[in-house]
Amino acid sequence: MICVKITSMDKIIISPSILSADFMNLEQEINSVKNAGADWIHIDVMDGHFVPNITVGIPVVKSIRNKTDMFLDVHLMIENPERYIAAFAEAGADLITFHYEAASEPQRVISIIKNCGKKAGISIKPGTEGSKIIPYLNDVDLILVMTVEPGFGGQEFMHDCAMKIPLIKEKASQNLVIQVDGGINNLTGKICKSLGANSLVAGSYIYGSDDYKKAVESLL
Numbered sequence: 001m002i003c004v005k006i007t008s009m010d011k012i013i014i015s016p017s018i019l020s021a022d023f024m025n026l027e028q029e030i031n032s033v034k035n036a037g038a039d040w041i042h043i044d045v046m047d048g049h050f051v052p053n054i055t056v057g058i059p060v061v062k063s064i065r066n067k068t069d070m071f072l073d074v075h076l077m078i079e080n081p082e083r084y085i086a087a088f089a090e091a092g093a094d095l096i097t098f099h100y101e102a103a104s105e106p107q108r109v110i111s112i113i114k115n116c117g118k119k120a121g122i123s124i125k126p127g128t129e130g131s132k133i134i135p136y137l138n139d140v141d142l143i144l145v146m147t148v149e150p151g152f153g154g155q156e157f158m159h160d161c162a163m164k165i166p167l168i169k170e171k172a173s174q175n176l177v178i179q180v181d182g183g184i185n186n187l188t189g190k191i192c193k194s195l196g197a198n199s200l201v202a203g204s205y206i207y208g209s210d211d212y213k214k215a216v217e218s219l220l
């Protein structure tokens with residue numbers, strides 16, 4: 001059974017980004033972070049248009065789904081996300097997060113995700129004001145605040161972006177997950193938690209460490 005841990009604001013949901021994992025040993029890399037105490041697996045999908053990089057797509061999500069029961073947190077950094085949601089849902093995503101900047105009708109994208117029976121998330125890039133996503137807070141399960149320009153792992157945390165969190169937290173319902181992605185380590189993770197985040201994505205910090213358990217626990 002897939003355990004959907006979107007319930008408590010007390011719990012910090014740790015979602016390692018496989019972008020920094022060893023793709024030749026992906027199954028093992030996913031099992032390792034699971035054993036280290038991670039809650040979700042964060043999969044970064046990039047199309048070379050919305051962001052300058054290209055990563056993985058639908059077949060990889062499907063392959064991961066076949067090998068793990070972990071909650072799959074799929075972060076779409078693609079243009080026209082509505083075109084691909086059914087396919088990612090079918091492939092086994094549990095949560096589909098799209099970018100506010102990539103969607104001409106965000107409300108429609110949320111509805112498509114919900115109609116597929118999946119959790120919906122909406123994300124904002126560093127240059128987008130936090131107020132832009134306030135109208136969608138009651139319709140999504142998760143808000144993703146980017147603290148780097150989306151596209152690459154291993155970038156430096158942008159403190160100013162984290163300052164969007166308190167406004168979102170103030171307007172959010174109890175069950176909303178406020179996730180932060182980009183440059184997260186034990187120190188920046190602590191800042192985000194103190195501002196109201198309850199989910200941390202970490203790629204290079206976890207997969208670049210030689211002790212995944214220690215890295216995951218240092219984020220809690």
Ligand code: DX5
Nearest residue numbers: 017150151153154183203204
């Ligand atoms: C960047 C991705 C992130 C990335 C984070 O566009 O959305 O999920 O993997 O990597 P780190 O944690 O190394 O900043």
Ligand code: ZN
Nearest residue numbers: 044075181201
């Ligand atoms: Zn991401």
